[in-house]
Amino acid sequence: MSDSFDVIVIGGGPGGYNCAIRAAQLGMTVACVEKRDTLGGTCLNVGCIPSKALLHASEVYDEADNHMAALGVQTKGVSLDLPQMMDHKDKTVDQLTQGIAFLFKKNKITHLNGWGKIAGPGKVEVIGDDGSKSYDAKHIVIATGSEVMPLPGVDIDEDSIVSSTGALALPKVPKHLLVVGGGVIGLELGSVWRRLGAEVTVVEFLDGVLPGMDGEVRKNFQRILKKQGFQFKLSSKVTGVEKTKSGLKVSVEPAAGGETEVMEADVVLVSIGRRPYTENLGLETVGIEVDNRGFIPTEHFKTSADGIYAVGDVTHGPMLAHKAEDEAGAVAELIAGQAGHVNYDVIPGVVYTMPEVASVGKTEEELKDAGIAYNSGKFPFTANARAKANLATEGFVKILADKTTDRVL
Numbered sequence: 001m002s003d004s005f006d007v008i009v010i011g012g013g014p015g016g017y018n019c020a021i022r023a024a025q026l027g028m029t030v031a032c033v034e035k036r037d038t039l040g041g042t043c044l045n046v047g048c049i050p051s052k053a054l055l056h057a058s059e060v061y062d063e064a065d066n067h068m069a070a071l072g073v074q075t076k077g078v079s080l081d082l083p084q085m086m087d088h089k090d091k092t093v094d095q096l097t098q099g100i101a102f103l104f105k106k107n108k109i110t111h112l113n114g115w116g117k118i119a120g121p122g123k124v125e126v127i128g129d130d131g132s133k134s135y136d137a138k139h140i141v142i143a144t145g146s147e148v149m150p151l152p153g154v155d156i157d158e159d160s161i162v163s164s165t166g167a168l169a170l171p172k173v174p175k176h177l178l179v180v181g182g183g184v185i186g187l188e189l190g191s192v193w194r195r196l197g198a199e200v201t202v203v204e205f206l207d208g209v210l211p212g213m214d215g216e217v218r219k220n221f222q223r224i225l226k227k228q229g230f231q232f233k234l235s236s237k238v239t240g241v242e243k244t245k246s247g248l249k250v251s252v253e254p255a256a257g258g259e260t261e262v263m264e265a266d267v268v269l270v271s272i273g274r275r276p277y278t279e280n281l282g283l284e285t286v287g288i289e290v291d292n293r294g295f296i297p298t299e300h301f302k303t304s305a306d307g308i309y310a311v312g313d314v315t316h317g318p319m320l321a322h323k324a325e326d327e328a329g330a331v332a333e334l335i336a337g338q339a340g341h342v343n344y345d346v347i348p349g350v351v352y353t354m355p356e357v358a359s360v361g362k363t364e365e366e367l368k369d370a371g372i373a374y375n376s377g378k379f380p381f382t383a384n385a386r387a388k389a390n391l392a393t394e395g396f397v398k399i400l401a402d403k404t405t406d407r408v409l
């Protein structure tokens with residue numbers, strides 16, 4: 001096997017594997033270093049894909065148990081087979097991660113299994129089970145992704161105090177799941193376990209869920225989730241979790257400070273966000289400094305070091321798989337001498353709950369802050385014929401357009 005490549009990509013997630021495939025398609029010799037045994041990164045292994053498998057399965061269960069009768073479909077004895085649901089999720093993950101391995105073979109990409117570390121300009125060291133080996137690269141792409149943001153005072157054990165990874169593999173439905181953080185991941189996984197029968201309480205620091213999304217959407221969505229049985233404790237923070245014989249005692253304080261309230265739960269999900277992952281990556285050997293939030297700063301995907309690029313969650317922008325993928329293709333094209341480009345103004349975001357919350361472009365708050373005059377058009381699903389026919393009338397479509405030009409914003 002050669003130890004010199006046109007491109008070495010560190011990280012085999014959506015940013016890394018897509019960059020490796022595109023670079024190979026453009027005629028370059030490529031290696032991709034991944035410390036996990038399987039390719040696909042957070043997204044395929046413990047993120048987008050397993051969560052979507054459980055979201056779909058739990059939605060079908062909830063439909064069968066609670067909603068089909070109204071449509072004239074009588075079901076008898078609907079019951080949950082959680083091991084089978086988890087097996088379906090695991091098989092989906094296996095098939096998709098193997099699919100990436102197949103694409104690597106097809107595109108003649110060398111898959112280096114081990115810890116990738118930059119060891120100076122044009123040098124990558126890979127530390128594997130059988131020792132370490134050094135490789136040369138004309139170009140290095142960092143796509144090491146992100147990791148769960150820890151919560152001070154709370155030790156994640158992936159058993160009763162879990163991150164999203166543990167919440168995707170609980171062996172039984174918790175009686176009371178306390179979700180710390182009302183962002184996308186907390187609400188998606190909260191929805192899974194709510195539908196399967198758990199009581200779910202979301203503790204959120206801010207005064208509403210889905211920070212950053214359009215205010216009207218946030219307010220309405222929270223109301224919809226409340227109707228589905230979610231409980232919310234807003235403007236509050238979790239300051240500690242104590243394990244006792246009977247379960248977990250969770251200390252909750254008002255965000256602004258004040259008296260501590262103790263809540264009981266049998267599982268706590270910590271989902272307060274993710275942070276860029278650059279541990280032991282050897283950035284100092286090439287003089288790359290991360291910013292105050294840990295991200296690798298880039299300009300048109302280039303870091304401050306010659307021939308080294310960064311894409312995906314490890315650099316700025318929304319932490320989304322399709323953003324990482326888009327950057328991955330663009331950086332490969334840039335390295336090949338083409339004009340790689342990503343339009344950051346139109347990256348969509350979806351919360352895969354029921355109903356789903358999908359958005360693209362500017363929120364009303366952003367337009368107000370920027371002093372842009374706009375018209376807001378809204379159509380409720382209660383007045384939409386197809387939504388009525390499906391008994392799915394929660395929600396609306398909202399379009400914001402420039403007041404003068406009518407351009408959709």
Ligand code: FAD
Pocket residue numbers: 010011012013014015016033034035036040041042043044046047048049051114115116117143144145146164185277279280281311312313314319320321322323324352
């Ligand atoms: P990652 O996918 O994190 O991949 C980085 C890879 O690099 C990892 O496999 C890691 O093991 C490897 N690595 C790190 N350091 C090294 C090293 N030094 N050497 C070798 N390997 C290394 N996004 C969506 O768009 N839609 C969704 O529905 C969605 N759902 C999600 C649900 C959950 C529960 C979570 C946690 C995330 C979800 N995301 C979703 C976000 C999405 O997973 C990330 O945005 C995406 O995976 C980022 O891709 P990436 O390639 O930058 O990083």
